[in-house]
Amino acid sequence: MSNMSLTRRETVLALLSGAATAASVPAFAQQAEWRQSYDAGARNAVARSSTPMLSPESLQATEQAIVAYRDLAARGGWQPVQIGDKLAIGSRGPAVIALRQRLIITGDLDASAGTSNVYDSYVEAGVRRFQSRVGLSTTGAINRATVNALNVPIDRRIRQLETNVVRLRSWSGNLGNRYVVANIPAAMVETVENGHVATRHAAGVGKIDRQSPLLQTKIPEINFNPTWTVPASIIRKDLIPKMQKEPNYLTENKIRIIGPSGEIPPAQVNWRSDEATRYTFRQDPGGDFNSLGFVRINIPSPHGVYMHDTPAKGVFGDDYRFVSSGCMRVQNVRDYVAWLLKETPGWDRAKIDETILSGERVNARISNPVPCYWVYVTAWATPDGGVQFRDDIYNKDGLGPAPVAQLQGDQDI
Numbered sequence: 001m002s003n004m005s006l007t008r009r010e011t012v013l014a015l016l017s018g019a020a021t022a023a024s025v026p027a028f029a030q031q032a033e034w035r036q037s038y039d040a041g042a043r044n045a046v047a048r049s050s051t052p053m054l055s056p057e058s059l060q061a062t063e064q065a066i067v068a069y070r071d072l073a074a075r076g077g078w079q080p081v082q083i084g085d086k087l088a089i090g091s092r093g094p095a096v097i098a099l100r101q102r103l104i105i106t107g108d109l110d111a112s113a114g115t116s117n118v119y120d121s122y123v124e125a126g127v128r129r130f131q132s133r134v135g136l137s138t139t140g141a142i143n144r145a146t147v148n149a150l151n152v153p154i155d156r157r158i159r160q161l162e163t164n165v166v167r168l169r170s171w172s173g174n175l176g177n178r179y180v181v182a183n184i185p186a187a188m189v190e191t192v193e194n195g196h197v198a199t200r201h202a203a204g205v206g207k208i209d210r211q212s213p214l215l216q217t218k219i220p221e222i223n224f225n226p227t228w229t230v231p232a233s234i235i236r237k238d239l240i241p242k243m244q245k246e247p248n249y250l251t252e253n254k255i256r257i258i259g260p261s262g263e264i265p266p267a268q269v270n271w272r273s274d275e276a277t278r279y280t281f282r283q284d285p286g287g288d289f290n291s292l293g294f295v296r297i298n299i300p301s302p303h304g305v306y307m308h309d310t311p312a313k314g315v316f317g318d319d320y321r322f323v324s325s326g327c328m329r330v331q332n333v334r335d336y337v338a339w340l341l342k343e344t345p346g347w348d349r350a351k352i353d354e355t356i357l358s359g360e361r362v363n364a365r366i367s368n369p370v371p372c373y374w375v376y377v378t379a380w381a382t383p384d385g386g387v388q389f390r391d392d393i394y395n396k397d398g399l400g401p402a403p404v405a406q407l408q409g410d411q412d413i
Helices: 008-017 027-037 056-074 094-105 121-133 144-150 154-170 232-245 313-317 333-340 349-358
Strands: 178-183 188-193 196-206 215-224 255-259 262-264 280-283 295-298 322-324 328-330 362-375 379-382 386-389
Touching: 056 154, 056 379, 056 386, 094 121, 121 144, 121 386, 154 379, 154 386, 188 333, 196 313, 196 322, 196 333, 215 333, 215 349, 295 333, 322 328, 333 349, 349 362
Parallel strands: 178 362
Antiparallel strands: 178 188, 188 196, 196 328, 215 295, 215 362, 255 262, 255 280, 379 386
């Protein structure tokens, strides 16, 4: 075999790690380039794919990943690693050796990194790479969520890929020149233009008992500085119990009670009954306290859900972002809205910022409503981004309970 070719094992590792990038660059050169840049100076950077998750390229890469993982399983796959849930730069011991071996098997760490028992910058970078592939914060340090993900059996990973390649095939057609994909288990939103990811946003999506629905629609309108009308389900499940414990909650959060004859003071409502369900609850505009933040993105659907900003932006830094009652919160919402309004005359970024700052309720109709797809994909691959896995948070894969990072979150829409 020519030295210009990869061995079968190298091909598998290149695919699994995402080291193989553009088809025009020889694979052996890409692997060498990846090794050269894999040092302490580059450890904070984790490559992100520009290939849309719903694309023929992603479908093909996922089909190839199934072959690669089956090959890896036939050669023994990987065994659970017995490591503590707190390892970081400077840690030493047998657990670090086991971690190195586990990362090497899936190509997250190059085999040339050796078998040292020291948690060095190479191990940290390998952990970051692995964390990025399973949707965890790329801290480079080991925590319980990372250990859980490392120890998912290879057979389960193969079944995930096999289940999700069917979903990807169903979306392999023409989705439009400009479109939005919200992948619920990844809690992530992609905007796609001309076959490439234009922007990517972390999202807060529906809790296990209040799931975000699957849907296919178009985004026709943006509401700036919106009011929020509390859905009936949240009045029953959240507001009534909240008011029983915190009588000033509505006043402090500027939520008004509207009855047939006008506004009703909270003290006049019997919160130990279902009286509150007869009224409308409306929160004043205000990005610092309104549950919708500064922006609501309308999405016509039979489920009554939509996308929006939030004052609780800390959720976007969490690994577990299943926190809403079905609607979807979007990180960096101004960038997202700017992209949606890109082809709408009179709505450049300066106009968007000016409108938000004004505090006035303004609606912006999108000239060409943007196709929007809320999908459920827990495993996929891209030619330039490696193989991605996410927890099957809603148990739609049918593989049993997933190793969820954390089961926590606030009570919100």
